[in-house]
Amino acid sequence: MTDNHSLFFQKFGVTPGALERYLGEALSAGGDYADLYFEYLTTTSLSVDESMVKSAAQGISAGCGVRVISGERTGYAYTDDLAPEKILRAARTAALIASGPAQQPVQGFKEKPAHQLYQVSSPAADADIAAKLELVMRADRAARAYDPRIVQVRCGYADELRQILVIGSDGSYATDVQPLARFSLLTIAKSGANSGKGQAGGGGRVGIEFFQTEKTPEHFASEAARQAIIQLDAREAPAGEMEVVLGPGWPGILLHEAIGHGLEADFNRKGTSAFTGLIGKRVASDKCTVVDNGTLPSRRGSINVDDEGSPTQETVLIEKGILKGYLSDKLSSRLMGMPDTGNGRRESYEHIPMPRMTNTYMLSGDDSPEDILRSVKRGVYAVNFGGGQVDITNGKFVFSTSEAYMIENGQVTAPLKNCTLIGNGPDALTKVSMVGNDLALDEGVGTCGKDGQSVPVGVGIPTLKLDRMTVGGTGS
Amino acid sequence: MSTKLEIPGAVETADLRDVATDVVARAMKAGATAADTIVREGTEFSTVVRLGQVETLKESGSRGLGLRVFLGRRTASTYSSDFTREGIERLVHGALELARVTSEDPFAGLPEPQELGALSGDLQLFYEDVYSLPPEERINFARRAERAALDCDRRLTNSDGGSFDASTGGRVLANSLGFVGESRSSFCSVMAAPIAQAENASSSMQRDYWFSAARTLKKLDSPESVGREAARRTLRRLGARKIASTKVPIVFDPMMAGSLLSSIFDAVNGDAIYRQSSFLEGMLGEKIADSNVTIVDDGTIVGGFGTTPFDGEGVPTRRTVVVEKGVLKSYLLNTYTARKLGLKTTGSAGRGLAGNPGITTRNAYLEAGTKTAQQIIAGVKNGFYVTEFLGFGVNLVTGDYSRGASGLWIENGELAYPVEEVTVAGNLREMLNNIAEIGSDLVFRGPTAAPTLRIEGMTVGGE
Numbered sequence: 014m015t016d017n018h019s020l021f022f023q024k025f026g027v028t029p030g031a032l033e034r035y036l037g038e039a040l041s042a043g044g045d046y047a048d049l050y051f052e053y054l055t056t057t058s059l060s061v062d063e064s065m066v067k068s069a070a071q072g073i074s075a076g077c078g079v080r081v082i083s084g085e086r087t088g089y090a091y092t093d094d095l096a097p098e099k100i101l102r103a104a105r106t107a108a109l110i111a112s113g114p115a116q117q118p119v120q121g122f123k124e125k126p127a128h129q130l131y132q133v134s135s136p137a138a139d140a141d142i143a144a145k146l147e148l149v150m151r152a153d154r155a156a157r158a159y160d161p162r163i164v165q166v167r168c169g170y171a172d173e174l175r176q177i178l179v180i181g182s183d184g185s186y187a188t189d190v191q192p193l194a195r196f197s198l199l200t201i202a203k204s205g206a207n208s209g210k211g212q213a214g215g216g217g218r219v220g221i222e223f224f225q226t227e228k229t230p231e232h233f234a235s236e237a238a239r240q241a242i243i244q245l246d247a248r249e250a251p252a253g254e255m256e257v258v259l260g261p262g263w264p265g266i267l268l269h270e271a272i273g274h275g276l277e278a279d280f281n282r283k284g285t286s287a288f289t290g291l292i293g294k295r296v297a298s299d300k301c302t303v304v305d306n307g308t309l310p311s312r313r314g315s316i317n318v319d320d321e322g323s324p325t326q327e328t329v330l331i332e333k334g335i336l337k338g339y340l341s342d343k344l345s346s347r348l349m350g351m352p353d354t355g356n357g358r359r360e361s362y363e364h365i366p367m368p369r370m371t372n373t374y375m376l377s378g379d380d381s382p383e384d385i386l387r388s389v390k391r392g393v394y395a396v397n398f399g400g401g402q403v404d405i406t407n408g409k410f411v412f413s414t415s416e417a418y419m420i421e422n423g424q425v426t427a428p429l430k431n432c433t434l435i436g437n438g439p440d441a442l443t444k445v446s447m448v449g450n451d452l453a454l455d456e457g458v459g460t461c462g463k464d465g466q467s468v469p470v471g472v473g474i475p476t477l478k479l480d481r482m483t484v485g486g487t488g489s
Numbered sequence: 490m491s492t493k494l495e496i497p498g499a500v501e502t503a504d505l506r507d508v509a510t511d512v513v514a515r516a517m518k519a520g521a522t523a524a525d526t527i528v529r530e531g532t533e534f535s536t537v538v539r540l541g542q543v544e545t546l547k548e549s550g551s552r553g554l555g556l557r558v559f560l561g562r563r564t565a566s567t568y569s570s571d572f573t574r575e576g577i578e579r580l581v582h583g584a585l586e587l588a589r590v591t592s593e594d595p596f597a598g599l600p601e602p603q604e605l606g607a608l609s610g611d612l613q614l615f616y617e618d619v620y621s622l623p624p625e626e627r628i629n630f631a632r633r634a635e636r637a638a639l640d641c642d643r644r645l646t647n648s649d650g651g652s653f654d655a656s657t658g659g660r661v662l663a664n665s666l667g668f669v670g671e672s673r674s675s676f677c678s679v680m681a682a683p684i685a686q687a688e689n690a691s692s693s694m695q696r697d698y699w700f701s702a703a704r705t706l707k708k709l710d711s712p713e714s715v716g717r718e719a720a721r722r723t724l725r726r727l728g729a730r731k732i733a734s735t736k737v738p739i740v741f742d743p744m745m746a747g748s749l750l751s752s753i754f755d756a757v758n759g760d761a762i763y764r765q766s767s768f769l770e771g772m773l774g775e776k777i778a779d780s781n782v783t784i785v786d787d788g789t790i791v792g793g794f795g796t797t798p799f800d801g802e803g804v805p806t807r808r809t810v811v812v813e814k815g816v817l818k819s820y821l822l823n824t825y826t827a828r829k830l831g832l833k834t835t836g837s838a839g840r841g842l843a844g845n846p847g848i849t850t851r852n853a854y855l856e857a858g859t860k861t862a863q864q865i866i867a868g869v870k871n872g873f874y875v876t877e878f879l880g881f882g883v884n885l886v887t888g889d890y891s892r893g894a895s896g897l898w899i900e901n902g903e904l905a906y907p908v909e910e911v912t913v914a915g916n917l918r919e920m921l922n923n924i925a926e927i928g929s930d931l932v933f934r935g936p937t938a939a940p941t942l943r944i945e946g947m948t949v950g951g952e
Contacts, residue, residue, distance in 0.1 A: 058844065062764070065592035070843040071583055072568035076551070085539075089547040093570040103549065109624075110546050142590055165765050201765050201886060210766070210886040250891070252914065252950035253734035283539070284647055285684055287693060365545060402880045402893070406649075406684055406696035407729075409910050411880035411893035432891040433882035433912050435950075437693075483731075485882070485891045485912025485950040 021051050021178045025075075025095040029122070034097075035079065036118035036182045038104035043113025044083040046343070047104075048185075050320060051077045051095070051178040052362040055138055058171040061149045064157070069142075076362040079103045082344055083111035089365045122186035127324055128317040130310050133220035136192035138174035140221040145170050148196070148221075152230035156200050159238035162245065165201035168234075170194075172221075179322035181343075187322030192218050193313065193469060195457065198233050202241035209244025212399075212415060213237035215456030217313045228456065240397065240416050243428045250417065250432035250486025256392030257434065257482040258385055258420060261453035263398060265472035268303055268373050269461065270401040270410040271438045272296065276330050276338070277356075277368040277463075278345035280405050287408030287439050288336065296336045297442030300378050303331040305340055307355060307371030313457040314372035314471035321357035321366050328354045330373075331442070340368045360466040370461060374473030378448025382476040385447045387423040393484050394418045394425050395434065408438035411485075433485040441479065449476030505530055505552075506671055508572060509663035512556055516581050517665050521558040521588075523599050525664035525803070527840050528554050532657050534620065538631040539650035546628070555842030558584040562593045568842035596828040600802050604824075604834060605668040607799040608806060613792040615673040616705035619655040627653050630712050634681040637716025642685070642724055649682035649696060651716070662840070668803040678702035679712050681719040687727045695726035697877075702935060704792060722876070729895060729907035732951045738872040739913055739947045740865060740899065743930055745875050746939035750855050752883045752890070752917065753784065754937070757811055757819075758848045759826025759837075761885060768888035768918055769817060777817045778921035781858065784812035786821060788836060788851030795851035795936030801840025806851055809835045823848050855939040858927030862941040865926045867902040873949055874899055875913060888917035894949075912950035920944050 021027045032049065039047035053075045060068040077100050078091040088110025090103040137145075149168045156166040172194040179187045197214035213236035215228050224230065259267060272288070280286035288296070297303070307325025309315050316325055321343050329337045341349070342357030345368055358369035386394065394417060401412030417429045454473035461470045505528040516524035532550040536543065554577070555568040565587035567580045622630070635651030655677040663669045680700035699719035701710035741749060761767040769777060778784075788806025790796050799805055802824055810818050822830070823838035823846050839849030866874060879893030891914035897904040915923075928941030 056843075065594050066590065067564075067592065067594055067597075068845045069565040069587045069591045070567065071587060072843050073579075074553075074568075074570050076570070086543050087545045089545065089549075091549045091551070093551045093553075106548050110543070142587065146590055167764065199766075203765065208765075208768075208886045210884060244887075250914075252912070252948045254952055283649075285649055285694070285696065363549070363551065365547065400881050404696070404879060407693040407726075407909065409879060409893065409895070411882070411912075413880055413882035413891065430887065430889050431882060431884045432889075432914065433880050433893055435879070435893040435910055435912050437910055483910065483912060483950055483952075485893070485914050487891075487914045487916075487948040 020053055020176055027051070031097060032180050033118060033120065035100050035104050036180065038101050039079050039081050039108050040116040040118060040182060042108045042111045043116055044081045044108065044111035046082040046182055047118065048080050048179060048181040048321065049077060050362050053176045054173060056171065056173040057138060058169065059145055059149055060167065060169040061153045062167045064153050066146060077103065078362040079107040080365065081107040081110050085348060086110045087344070087365055091363050118182035119184035121184065122180060123184055124186045125324065127187065128308055130308060130315045130317055131192055131218040132310055133192055134222070135220055136174050137172040137194040137219065137221045138192065144221055148224050148230050152198055152234045155231040155234035156198060156238045159235055160242050162202045162204050162242060163200050163238050164203045167199040169197045177320070179320065181322060185322050187318040189317045191316060192220065194219055194221070196224055196230065196233055197458065198237040200237040200241040202245055204245045207245045209241040211237040211239065211241030213240070214458045217311045217457040218315060219311050243416060247428045247430045249488035250429040251484055251488045252486045254481050254483050256389045257479045257484065258389060258392060258394045259474060259477045260394065260396030261449065261451045261476050262473060263455040264395060265374055265455065265474035266398050266401045266412050268375060268474060269370060269470065269472050270403045270412055271436060271441045272303065272330065273370045273373045274403050274405055275408060275438050276340055278339040278341035278349060279368050281339050282345050282349050286405050291336050291439065294336055295334050296439050297331050297334040298445045299334040300448040301331055301334050301442050301445055302376045304329050305370050305373045309372050312372050312454065312471050313459065313469045314370070316371065319355045319357045320359045323353050323355040323357060325355040325371060340370060342366055342368045358468045360468060364466050367464065369463065369468050370470050372454065372471035374452065374454060375475065377450050377452040377475045380447045380449050382449045382451055385449055385476050385478045386420060386425060388447065388478065389420040390422060392420045393429065394420045403438065409435065410438055411435045429486065435483045435485060444479045444481050445477055446480050447478040451475045505659055505661040506669060508554065509661040510669060512554065512577055512581065513663050513665050515577065516556060516558050516584065519581050519585055521585060522561055523559040523665045524557060525599060525662065526554065526556050527660060527662050527842060529658065529660045529842065534627065535652065535654040536628050536631050537650045537652045538628060538635055540648055541632060541636065543628055544650060553842045554580065556580050556584050558588050559598060560585065560588045562595055562597050563588045563591045564597050564845065565591050566844055596825055599664055599666055600804050600824045600834060602666050605666060605803045606805045607670045608789060612796050612798060614704060614796060615675045618706045619657065619675045619677040621706065630679050633712035634679050634716040637713040638681040638683040638720040641717060641720035644685045644687060644724065644727065645683045645720055646686045647684040649684060651681045654678045662799065662803050664803055670799040670803055672798050675704050676702065677706055677709055679709060679715050681716045683719055683723050685723045685727050692728050695723055697722040697726060725897065726895065726907050729909035731910045732898065732908055732949070734951050735949050737949060738869050739944050740869060740872060740874045741942045741944065742874065742876045743932065743939060743941055745878055746855065746942045747937045748878055750853060750939045751937055754821065754850050754853050756885050756917065757821055759820050759822040759830065760848055762820050763826055763829045767885050772817045775817055776815050778812055778815040779924045780815040781927055782812055782815050782921065782924055783856040785810050785856065786850050786853045790852045793852040794933060797851065800836045801838035801846045804834055804836040804838065806836045821848050821850065850937060852933065853937045854931060857929050857931035857940045859929055860926060862928050862930055865928055865941055865943050866899055866904065869899045869943065870901060872899040873908065874904060890915050890917050890920065913947055914950060915947035919946060
């Protein structure tokens with residue numbers, strides 16, 4: 014038995030018999046499937062502003078969500094009180110979606126062997142608060158020491174430990190203890206009338222030692238400070254279609270927006286995605302192979318099991334330019350007769366799971382990043398981004414630069430003001446003419462929002478050249 | 490579909506009041522020099538109907554408790570959903586332990602005692618009727634909205650569904666200066682999101698939506714009118730094309746003008762000001778916008794979406810003129826940022842369960858002008874009427890503004906054809922000064938509202 018079993022079974026008095034009773038109640042009005050999602054979440058956050066620890070917060074939330082599926086219908090209810098009568102009441106509420114003879118859940122739960130992706134000696138959540146504070150103070154000092162033009166530094170540290178227990182009426186049973194930690198920095202530089210903003214951060218399903226040895230506060234601090242200083246001299250970005258080169262790592266947000274969301278199975282089951290019906294068709298140049306992979310050790314977007322208790326996996330979305338598959342959860346896989354890819358995720362026990370990305374990235378190609386830049390006569394080289402957004406139905410997507418440069422005659426020249434890039438999902442990747450040999454994943458900052466639910470994700474690309482993309486600046 | 494649902498009862502705020510005052514008392518007894526507590530309770534119902542069939546039905550309630558303690562000028566906070574005696578003890582001791590490691594901050598603290606209080610009288614924020622419909626009727630609201638949309642035109646072939654949502658919330662704030670405030674609110678909304686496909690299938694599908702939201706069912710638009718408007722907005726996008734890059738007048742429809750206004754409110758947020766993170770820092774008393782522009786945040790509007798009797802620190806909400814005839818008159822401030830800047834709080838403290846109070850708008854609006862939207866469009870020879878922005882390309886430090894956009898092209902004063910996959914870019918400093926026309930169509934559909942705006946000098950990025 015893991016800690017997790019003892020948590021829900023001992024602390025909250027859950028028993029195998031009770032779980033069967035709750036599922037029985039959930040299926041008391043019929044339905045094809047029911048599940049229970051128990052969650053116990055602890056969080057810590059610290060922030061340093063003006064070199065002072067101005068905010069420190071800790072919290073606990075616990076609850077259980079009950080879902081009943083009947084055909085394409087989902088009934089859902091939750092409770093933040095794990096007393097049996099409250100869970101039974103939630104089960105009865107969720108059951109109202111169905112109308113028919115009572116169904117019996119499979120008797121006896123089977124826990125399958127799961128991934129072990131979180132290689133932490135002890136979760137960051139258990140580390141001493143003083144050690145966490147020391148990290149943020151170090152980052153503050155390092156960012157201020159970087160350049161006298163850095164006038165403001167804000168640094169945050171947040172970690173959580175999410176313990177889940179998921180039981181399905183199909184006999185599925187899974188537990189997981191998911192650590193997550195994130196460091197973030199925001200810097201402001203001023204020089205005369207010019208201002209610049211820099212942002213950096215990272216982390217993953219790691220312990221506090223990750224920030225002491227692998228990605229130190231000084232690493233994030235110098236990155237955030239460097240970006241703010243560069244922005245001081247930024248000039249107007251151009252407007253219109255041109256060649257665009259994306260740097261490796263976080264610019265992989267391109268994939269997340271351009272194709273990732275459009276390949277989530279729920280939109281395709283309903284025929285509301287611009288990618289509907291395109292399986293087997295060309296949606297990218299033959300240099301592009303894109304996967305979603307929830308099994309990369311320690312990554313922010315990785316999880317041993319998804320929030321329906323299914324093991325995560327590597328799923329090929331695009332292979333040499335051809336669309337291969339969708340990202341699915343239990344509901345979509347059953348209705349579409351496709352395999353469950355282990356992408357059923359939810360923000361918390363208050364939310365209904367749905368297909369979501371994990372870590373989405375493109376595999377390396379053969380080109381050297383230098384050759385890629387040299388091949389561009391006039392274009393934009395974008396190496397860092399803020400957020401992005403997509404309209405699933407018409408496929409239009411945007412992502413906004415936070416660090417970009419002009420490329421003129423093969424040379425990287427002036428830094429550019431922040432601008433938005435816009436494209437069309439089903440054909441944006443057909444314009445990819447060069448793929449670098451330098452795949453990198455982001456440092457672990459991504460949070461994806463869909464239908465009001467946020468989940469941690471990762472992205473990555475090698476250096477990429479798109480022959481044509483619209484750049485949303487103000488210059489010519 | 491069963492027709493019996495357990496309907497959550499009205500929130501028992503009296504119980505919340507006892508919890509809140511008890512938690513503050515325990516924190517003070519345990520050694521805090523000051524403390525405040527927020528207790529929330531809420532219920533939610535939501536349903537989505539897609540192509541006539543119920544897709545999801547969700548109903549639940551939850552509550553939470555947040556505590557902020559001070560040890561002199563140090564502060565920390567904890568939150569939990571555990572209301573048991575042991576849970577509350579853990580909350581109190583956790584907060585005090587955490588506060589010992591934070592920094593002395595001379596500006597930290599509760600508001601001054603004389604600043605505390607709440608608006609009196611019935612603000613008309615809570616109506617039990619949001620849950621008064623039998624469950625089947627609520628589902629029918631969603632179904633009617635979707636059907637009204639799909640019935641409009643045979644090119645509306647698919648749907649993201651119709652939905653109906655209802656919720657109620659209660660909150661109590663108590664602090665160690667003796668303030669105890671409570672408020673209740675209710676909310677309901679109906680929405681439709683149809684999808685259109687042109688008969689010539691080579692152009693892409695289009696989706697749009699429309700909604701109505703209110704604090705009482707009585708003020709909700711009919712599902713049919715919501716559905717019809719959703720259909721109109723979706724159909725007009727069919728056949729959208731890209732256009733060449735150009736510089737033309739941009740007309741923001743009221744929803745997009747509201748989005749622009751939100752960015753301006755982000756730039757007058759006291760946190761952004763003292764952190765030197767806003768292009769409006771140091772501009773108090775200066776002319777920052779065209780003299781036709783007046784911007785207000787008013788927490789006192791009876792029945793308003795953002796109205797509340799007291800802010801997240803127990804200070805009464807008020808009407809704050811932020812920009813008057815183009816001149817920046819006030820930032821939005823809570824106690825902390827006011828002290829930092831040597832000003833007075835504007836009663837704008839926001840409050841979640843965790844962390845320090847933030848700053849939030851209440852009913853934020855840009856005052857209406859005199860022309861109708863149609864008259865404004867009629868005055869544009871060649872321009873872009875933006876009905877949707879995509880992405881968040883706003884840099885408040887520099888004011889740089891660059892977003893994906895879609896909408897309709899204006900030719901000779903008329904809406905000519907739909908446009909998509911372009912960007913609209915400028916700088917907020919200049920945009921504020923280039924607001925050439927302001928519409929008369931100011932309608933609150935949520936807590937932030939603006940009329941149609943025409944702005945000069947922006948760049949459209951396209952082919």
